Amino acid sequence: MTKLFLSLHVLAAVLAIGPVTVAASMFPAALRRATGASAAGAPADRDALANLRLLHRVCRVYAAVGTAVPVLGFATASSLGVLGSGWLIVSIVLTTAAAAVLALLILPGQDAALTTLQEQEQEQEQEQEQEQEQEHGPQQGSDSGPRPGARSAARLAMLTGVFNLLWATVTVLMIIRPGSTTGA
Numbered sequence: 001m002t003k004l005f006l007s008l009h010v011l012a013a014v015l016a017i018g019p020v021t022v023a024a025s026m027f028p029a030a031l032r033r034a035t036g037a038s039a040a041g042a043p044a045d046r047d048a049l050a051n052l053r054l055l056h057r058v059c060r061v062y063a064a065v066g067t068a069v070p071v072l073g074f075a076t077a078s079s080l081g082v083l084g085s086g087w088l089i090v091s092i093v094l095t096t097a098a099a100a101v102l103a104l105l106i107l108p109g110q111d112a113a114l115t116t117l118q119e120q121e122q123e124q125e126q127e128q129e130q131e132q133e134q135e136h137g138p139q140q141g142s143d144s145g146p147r148p149g150a151r152s153a154a155r156l157a158m159l160t161g162v163f164n165l166l167w168a169t170v171t172v173l174m175i176i177r178p179g180s181t182t183g184a
Contacts, residue, residue, distance in 0.1 A: 002079040009072035013171075016066035021164050023058035024106055028157035030055060031113050035149025049117060056110045063102055070095055091173045098166035105159050113152045 034048035070092070077083050 002076065005072055005076040005079055009069065009076045012066070012068040012072055016062050016069060017167055019062040020059055020066060020102065021160075021167060023055045023062070024102070024110075024156075024160045024163060027052065027055045027059070027110055028153040028160065031117075031149050031153040031156065034117055035153065049114075049121070052110075052114055052117070056107075056114060059102075059107060059110065063107065066099075070099075085177070087173050087177050091170050094166050094170045094173070098163055098170070101159055101163045101166065106156065106163060109152065109156050109159065113149060113156070116152070117149065 030048060030051045034052055073091075073095075074083075077085075077088055082088055
């Protein structure tokens with residue numbers, strides 16, 4: 001039974017956490033591209049917005065699927081009899097921290113960035129409609145400050161880096177298992 005739990009735990013980690021780390025890592029760059037167009041006075045690129053929505057959905061769905069990883073991890077640790085091991089306790093704490101960063105910071109940050117971009121897109125469309133009705137030429141954008149999404153993209157990139165580092169550390173701990181008596 002231990003081998004089954006361990007196999008399922010590793011498969012769940014690869015198939016659930018891998019996509020989250022990749023999609024969350026790609027989101028800030030896609031956000032920069034999308035906000036770059038809107039800051040220049042052009043409507044946000046629809047492809048960039050679609051990519052952002054897709055990346056966010058991947059993060060949300062695979063984060064939910066990823067809850068299987070610690071469940072199967074506890075089953076594996078229990079069957080191995082290592083629930084009290086220091087390396088496992090550190091791994092549990094780091095996994096909890098990674099889950100908190102994802103659920104409390106990254107996903108809400110992505111939501112907020114998407115909402116802001118969608119609102120900006122709607123405002124730009126309304127302005128363009130008003131300009132066409134008044135038969136005025138297009139007005140030049142007067143953006144003198146930093147792009148609204150630049151800070152958000154930088155923050156999400158940093159949080160995603162922390163999330164990825166936490167998972168990398170957990171992975172290393174699962175492989176080397178310092179002080180483990182299971183023969184690794």
